[in-house]
Amino acid sequence: xxxxxxxxxxxxxxxxxxxxxxxxxxxxxxxxxxxxxxxxxxxxxxxxxxxxxxxxxxxxxxxxxxxxxxxxxxxxxxxxxxxxxxxxxxxxxxxxxxxxxxxxxxxxxxxxxxxxxxxxxxxxxxxxxxxxxxxxxxxxxxxxxxxxxxxxxxxxxxxxxxxxxxxxxxxxxxxxxxxxxxxxxxxxxxxxxxxxxxxxxxxxxxxxxxxxxxxxxxxxxxxxxxxxxxxxxxxxxxxxxxxxxxxxxxxxxxxxxxxxxxxxxxxxxxxxxxxxxxxxxxxxxxxxxxxxxxxxxxxxxxxxxxxxxxxxxxxxxxxxxxxxxxxxxxxxxxxxxxxxxxxxxxxxxxxxxxxxxxxxxxxxxxxxxxxxxxxxxxxxxxxxxxxxxxxxxxxxxxxxxxxxxxxxxxxxxxxxxxxxxxxxxxxxxxxxxxxxxxxxxxxxxxxxxxxxxxxxxxxxxxxxxxxxxxxxxxxxxxxxxx
Amino acid sequence: xxxxxxxxxxxxxxxxxxxxxxxxxxxxxxxxxxxxxxxxxxxxxxxxxxxxxxxxxxxxxxxxxxxxxxxxxxxxxxxxxxxxxxxxxxxxxxxxxxxxxxxxxxxxxxxxxxxxxxxxxxxxxxxxxxxxxxxxxxxxxxxxxxxxxxxxxxxxxxxxxxxxxxxxxxxxxxxxxxxxxxxxxxxxxxxxxxxxxxxxxxxxxxxxxxxxxxxxxxxxxxxxxxxxxxxxxxxxxxxxxxxxxxxxxxxxxxxxxxxxxxxxxxxxxxxxxxxxxxxxxxxxxxxxxxxxxxxxxxxxxxxxxxxxxxxxxxx
Numbered sequence: 001x002x003x004x005x006x007x008x009x010x011x012x013x014x015x016x017x018x019x020x021x022x023x024x025x026x027x028x029x030x031x032x033x034x035x036x037x038x039x040x041x042x043x044x045x046x047x048x049x050x051x052x053x054x055x056x057x058x059x060x061x062x063x064x065x066x067x068x069x070x071x072x073x074x075x076x077x078x079x080x081x082x083x084x085x086x087x088x089x090x091x092x093x094x095x096x097x098x099x100x101x102x103x104x105x106x107x108x109x110x111x112x113x114x115x116x117x118x119x120x121x122x123x124x125x126x127x128x129x130x131x132x133x134x135x136x137x138x139x140x141x142x143x144x145x146x147x148x149x150x151x152x153x154x155x156x157x158x159x160x161x162x163x164x165x166x167x168x169x170x171x172x173x174x175x176x177x178x179x180x181x182x183x184x185x186x187x188x189x190x191x192x193x194x195x196x197x198x199x200x201x202x203x204x205x206x207x208x209x210x211x212x213x214x215x216x217x218x219x220x221x222x223x224x225x226x227x228x229x230x231x232x233x234x235x236x237x238x239x240x241x242x243x244x245x246x247x248x249x250x251x252x253x254x255x256x257x258x259x260x261x262x263x264x265x266x267x268x269x270x271x272x273x274x275x276x277x278x279x280x281x282x283x284x285x286x287x288x289x290x291x292x293x294x295x296x297x298x299x300x301x302x303x304x305x306x307x308x309x310x311x312x313x314x315x316x317x318x319x320x321x322x323x324x325x326x327x328x329x330x331x332x333x334x335x336x337x338x339x340x341x342x343x344x345x346x347x348x349x350x351x352x353x354x355x356x357x358x359x360x361x362x363x364x365x366x367x368x369x370x371x372x373x374x375x376x377x378x379x380x381x382x383x384x385x386x387x388x389x390x391x392x393x394x395x396x397x398x399x400x401x402x403x404x405x406x407x408x409x410x411x412x413x414x415x416x417x418x419x420x421x422x423x424x425x426x427x428x429x430x431x432x433x434x435x436x437x438x439x440x441x442x443x444x445x446x447x448x449x450x451x452x453x454x455x456x457x458x459x460x461x462x463x464x465x466x467x468x469x470x471x472x473x474x475x476x477x478x479x480x481x482x
Numbered sequence: 483x484x485x486x487x488x489x490x491x492x493x494x495x496x497x498x499x500x501x502x503x504x505x506x507x508x509x510x511x512x513x514x515x516x517x518x519x520x521x522x523x524x525x526x527x528x529x530x531x532x533x534x535x536x537x538x539x540x541x542x543x544x545x546x547x548x549x550x551x552x553x554x555x556x557x558x559x560x561x562x563x564x565x566x567x568x569x570x571x572x573x574x575x576x577x578x579x580x581x582x583x584x585x586x587x588x589x590x591x592x593x594x595x596x597x598x599x600x601x602x603x604x605x606x607x608x609x610x611x612x613x614x615x616x617x618x619x620x621x622x623x624x625x626x627x628x629x630x631x632x633x634x635x636x637x638x639x640x641x642x643x644x645x646x647x648x649x650x651x652x653x654x655x656x657x658x659x660x661x662x663x664x665x666x667x668x669x670x671x672x673x674x675x676x677x678x679x680x681x682x683x684x685x686x687x688x689x690x691x692x693x694x695x696x697x698x699x700x701x702x703x704x705x706x707x708x709x710x711x712x713x714x715x716x717x718x719x720x721x722x723x724x725x726x727x728x729x730x731x732x733x734x735x736x737x738x739x740x741x742x743x744x745x746x747x748x749x750x751x752x753x754x755x756x757x758x759x760x761x762x763x764x765x766x767x768x769x770x771x772x773x774x775x776x777x778x779x780x781x782x783x784x785x786x787x788x789x790x791x792x793x794x795x796x797x
Contacts, residue, residue: 055597056590056593056594056597057589057590057593224483227582232575232578232579237578241579241582242582244582245581245582245583245586250485250488250582250583251488251579251582251583252485253487255487256485256486256487267483267485268485268486268487269483269484269486270484270485270486270489270638270792271483271484274483
């Protein structure tokens with residue numbers, strides 16, 4: 001018995017690999033016939049092999065509700081998701097365009113605020129946002145770029161069109177899983193990599209290094225670059241360590257750094273203090289500097305903002321970048337693209353209702369059973385209310401919250417997220433998924449080949465977050481049809 | 483560039499790996515001796531607790547000094563700072579936070595060894611299963627040692643790993659000799675046949691019998707074994723060898739402070755001691771036991787100096 005593709009149907013959803021029962025999409029033909037040649041036992045063995053590799057590689061992430069348990073393995077489904085290079089090229093172009101506009105926006109709101117004066121984005125939306133950090137006013141980071149590392153979440157609708165769901169501009173994570181997934185799948189399906197041209201994803205660390213080095217205030221051949229982590233109990237610690245290792249930079253915690261009397265940042269080494277040029281920080285803005293933000297932060301470095309403002313150290317992403325990582329600001333991105341670049345957005349937004357506007361709020365409150373309500377400022381899928389799946393009391397609670405602080409909520413229509421075959425109980429079943437590519441901007445812009453595909457492992461579920469029962473898939477960008 | 487915090491963690495990584503391996507040797511010496519000694523000879527497993535200074539922690543958890551309880555405590559108990567599981571868990575935690583500067587395979591190996599131990603330790607408490615478990619742990623630790631030897635740059639990271647290994651190894655060799663000293667006290671009226679067996683077991687547990695014979699010939703005597711295990715400069719488990727290696731490591735690192743002085747004074751102490759007199763009353767304060775105690779205190783002192791020279795990160 002092997003997978004019976006004639007019995008596989010995603011219903012009305014767009015399936016990434018199968019266009020209709022028994023028919024593979026052109027870009028996935030080789031993969032589907034190859035998978036069809038494997039028996040159910042063989043498939044199960046390969047999945048087990050993948051699970052063992054992951055356990056031994058120690059790929060893990062933390063779920064906060066697990067308390068101190070920091071060892072849940074990252075669930076990886078072995079059936080890859082395939083996208084044709086030609087289609088990907090357009091998506092990548094759209095991602096470049098988007099990040100360019102977002103960075104122009106951030107730089108603008110902390111400096112001239114032209115876009116506000118021109119009435120494109122309402123002033124109170126920016127200036128009263130808790131993500132707008134006043135201490136960052138008047139700063140010009142290297143290349144005028146604030147968000148150097150961006151993880152953009154993409155979804156497809158029932159017609160297969162890509163939409164941007166959100167832009168993660170603070171400390172986006174997941175890129176290490178993208179690379180680890182590829183390592184695992186190479187070990188599991190080496191045959192596929194021999195015969196087909198699947199674009200590699202492992203140049204990310206060197207691109208990340210080049211981007212970080214381009215920010216250095218000292219023009220020397222080997223600037224001192226550190227990755228600042230909150231420590232081993234952070235959900236993404238594995239990734240912090242992985243990135244430091246892969247880029248050959250130092251993984252540091254707040255206690256390893258200090259700011260000297262000369263306002264330079266130093267790291268404590270066995271040979272004494274060494275000056276730091278670039279900090280790739282993986283801690284949130286408000287924990288960065290107890291002198292400026294949260295006084296009780298033990299994760300940060302006192303004085304680091306002072307050093308950054310004087311240009312004595314570069315920080316990526318720049319403090320304050322989060323001002324554009326807000327689901328209300330998100331709704332304005334197509335406008336920004338037109339305003340700053342004089343272009344139409346290549347990648348559309350998901351239609352978004354802003355609860356701050358009375359008309360739209362009324363519509364949202366009347367249609368709570370059909371819409372997805374999201375808080376403007378949470379990440380990791382926390383606080384989302386999926387109307388059609390929510391209970392009556394959950395919807396009432398959402399309505400109360402919206403009335404209380406309308407600025408903090410948006411609503412979007414239920415998306416018919418695309419699916420892909422996922423191994424369940426020795427057979428393939430459709431499961432919903434999204435895609436998070438990573439984009440780097442320093443003196444130039446780079447987009448990963450594909451990204452991290454996250455898949456909701458529960459039947460019918462639309463929540464793909466690893467913290468809420470999601471898994472992942474390897475993502476193949478293929479040149480020729482396979 | 484090596485961060486102070488990272489230097490400290492890799493130093494402890496090495497100590498914990500060495501400790502796990504050495505604890506297998508410590509338990510093996512006890513078993514060897516038990517199997518070799520004639521029936522009726524009084525012997526207590528409690529010795530292991532005294533030697534590893536873990537009596538109070540043991541008795542806060544267990545009532546009876548049975549072999550099973552003690553083996554469980556030494557192998558599996560996470561409340562015992564010296565147990566094999568604690569050592570492997572701590573080694574893994576230390577490497578988790580330093581893996582960015584170590585060969586990637588190293589994390590996989592340590593993780594795999596920890597997972598093996600975690601899965602098998604509870605089924606390894608009987609005498610028969612125990613040997614296989616201890617052998618697996620020893621092999622795992624040595625495999626990791628081989629990996630470091632072959633794949634690590636010879637820079638400060640390597641130096642701190644070596645510092646940690648040598649200090650831990652020197653400490654454990656003194657503790658293994660201490661097992662022998664305390665067994666000598668318990669063996670009753672002097673019997674040279676039993677003594678020979680005992681010292682033979684010490685050499686076996688250090689995996690050093692052949693090396694001893696190459697140097698001293700076939701006859702195993704108390705004085706020669708003690709001399710060999712404490713002062714020898716070519717035998718890697720000898721305290722003297724470890725101290726000499728530490729001395730040369732300290733010569734290459736910047737600002738070793740007082741660590742150098744203490745190392746040299748330990749070396750002098752080892753070379754200047756007349757071991758035959760220590761063996762007259764081996765278990766007494768003036769005898770071998772007391773001498774080993776002083777060496778252990780010196781090693782703790784040496785650790786303190788290393789720590790203040792490189793790990794305490796005041797700005």
